[in-house]
Amino acid sequence: MRISDLQRCAARPGRLVEWRLSPATVAAAATLPTDPRPPAYIQESHVRTARSVREDGLFVPTWLGTAFDLPGHVDLDVLEQALHGWTLRHETLRSGFRWDGDGMMQRFTLPEDDVTLHREVIGDFTDAEALVRYLQDRFDEAADALRWPNFIYAAVLREDSTSVYLAFDHTNVDAYSLHRIPYEVHELYTAHGAGRRSLVAPPVGSYVDFCHQERVHADAIDGTHDIVTRWREFIDRCDGRLPEFAVDLGLWPGDDLPVQQLVCEPLVGQGAAAAFEAHCRPHGGSLVGVLAATSLIVHELGGQPVYRTVVPFHTRSKSMWSDSVGWYVGGAPIEVPAARDFDDALASVRAELQANRSLARIPLARVLDLLGDNFRPTSPDLYSIVSYVDARLIPGAARWAEQRAHGLLRVSYGDQVCVWVNRLHEGLWIACRYPDTDIASKNVRLYVEKLRELIVAVATCGARS
Numbered sequence: 001m002r003i004s005d006l007q008r009c010a011a012r013p014g015r016l017v018e019w020r021l022s023p024a025t026v027a028a029a030a031t032l033p034t035d036p037r038p039p040a041y042i043q044e045s046h047v048r049t050a051r052s053v054r055e056d057g058l059f060v061p062t063w064l065g066t067a068f069d070l071p072g073h074v075d076l077d078v079l080e081q082a083l084h085g086w087t088l089r090h091e092t093l094r095s096g097f098r099w100d101g102d103g104m105m106q107r108f109t110l111p112e113d114d115v116t117l118h119r120e121v122i123g124d125f126t127d128a129e130a131l132v133r134y135l136q137d138r139f140d141e142a143a144d145a146l147r148w149p150n151f152i153y154a155a156v157l158r159e160d161s162t163s164v165y166l167a168f169d170h171t172n173v174d175a176y177s178l179h180r181i182p183y184e185v186h187e188l189y190t191a192h193g194a195g196r197r198s199l200v201a202p203p204v205g206s207y208v209d210f211c212h213q214e215r216v217h218a219d220a221i222d223g224t225h226d227i228v229t230r231w232r233e234f235i236d237r238c239d240g241r242l243p244e245f246a247v248d249l250g251l252w253p254g255d256d257l258p259v260q261q262l263v264c265e266p267l268v269g270q271g272a273a274a275a276f277e278a279h280c281r282p283h284g285g286s287l288v289g290v291l292a293a294t295s296l297i298v299h300e301l302g303g304q305p306v307y308r309t310v311v312p313f314h315t316r317s318k319s320m321w322s323d324s325v326g327w328y329v330g331g332a333p334i335e336v337p338a339a340r341d342f343d344d345a346l347a348s349v350r351a352e353l354q355a356n357r358s359l360a361r362i363p364l365a366r367v368l369d370l371l372g373d374n375f376r377p378t379s380p381d382l383y384s385i386v387s388y389v390d391a392r393l394i395p396g397a398a399r400w401a402e403q404r405a406h407g408l409l410r411v412s413y414g415d416q417v418c419v420w421v422n423r424l425h426e427g428l429w430i431a432c433r434y435p436d437t438d439i440a441s442k443n444v445r446l447y448v449e450k451l452r453e454l455i456v457a458v459a460t461c462g463a464r465s
Helices: 023-030 041-055 076-089 128-142 175-193 207-219 226-237 270-283 286-302 342-361 364-371 397-403 438-464
Strands: 002-004 014-021 064-071 095-099 105-109 117-125 151-157 161-168 260-269 306-314 329-337 385-390 406-409 418-424 427-435
Touching: 002 260, 002 418, 002 427, 014 076, 014 128, 041 105, 041 207, 041 364, 064 175, 064 397, 076 117, 076 151, 076 175, 117 128, 128 151, 128 161, 161 175, 175 385, 175 397, 175 406, 226 306, 226 329, 226 342, 226 364, 260 270, 260 438, 270 286, 270 342, 270 427, 270 438, 286 306, 286 329, 286 342, 286 385, 286 418, 286 438, 306 342, 306 385, 329 342, 427 438
Parallel strands: 002 406, 385 418
Antiparallel strands: 014 117, 014 151, 064 161, 064 406, 095 105, 151 161, 260 427, 306 329, 418 427
16 A cells, blocks of 8 residues: 555545544443543553643644545445444444543443444535645544544545545554555445445454553563663663654754655565565565665764664554554664675664564553653654555555555654655555655655665665576
8 A cells, every 4th residue: 555645645526425423422422431441552652742742732633544446336325334334343443532630541432332423425526636625624623632533434426436535543543454444445345235244254353452451561560671671771872862863854952843744656666676575585574674774874874873763563463453453563672783785784683673573562651651751742753763564465455556545644743754665566665754844855855765776776686696
């Protein structure tokens, strides 16, 4: 799936229809008792950061979403049944948070029978830019971290096809969750159209249950745990901070949180992606390769003797959560010294990942609590990331191009650089959001071009050997 934003996903005009949880569902949620299953640490950190930034007077939308097409004339009643069934399939969408009198986050969760959708026809849009502006404003309001419900569905109807949009606050989804949505909604739409009521697939595990289990495990450790010690040492070597992208971004301490920009484009085609993967496979594959390449490039651009970053890893440790919608992400720190060449960097990255991947088992927010690092977040991103996902085996991936499927980012404000590289059937795709300064724009563009050049060079060398 190509990661993009609303402005770059080739939206087309049509009749816009929206679905949200019905007023009756919202009213039922208001009277629910507290669900004893707590929020995940990553959920709580996200919501508290959103509140902190909002209290500073800045509204920073951080929703994620997906867009894809259904072919032909769509039956709205059948699509609504599919969206309702998909909502019931994933318990996190029936669950939300509220604050108690002591400022603690408490969960509530609706029974399936109390969940209904409300459909509203918004109107006809003849201009694509006007449609995108409306959708972005609507998603900003409806998928807000500090409200509930915090997600919304929409469809743009045309005679030849319908574009489906789903937007969520990050507490509900991660990138992998978004990648699965086009397949599941399409299959449910087909099933309901054929008179079946559900997917021909087993039920999925609940992210709400996962949050409880992960929190119990994380709360059982203290500040003497080896994982906490290793994080402490890593942060000390980062001058007491979490790592930033090690190139000049044109920012100064004390600056207001900057607006961000997005670059998203094909990186290399299928042939170069396959040859690059083959060269990197003995060292762990393309994830290792992308990180090794990044370490070489940021050393060239920024001159830092060691490349430090936090690598995102999924935490879907059991098969029951493989198909579950939720925010299943942890992070592991790595440190890569300046390398002689690409293969030297590959070996260093592989060794770091093997040594440190286990650190992702404990949520970083819990580690920071134990370190006594009670900082007040001022940015939606704790640190910069470089993420790699091989999405080719995700159900429905082979149809993404014909479905015009996109994973959607909301690019708004932030002082970090976040990079996503996806392996698709047609090759490698890159998306990167970064602070909107002249220096950051120049250096991020240099990073993308040098990453492309290095991948092509490695692929060419590997093909000849």
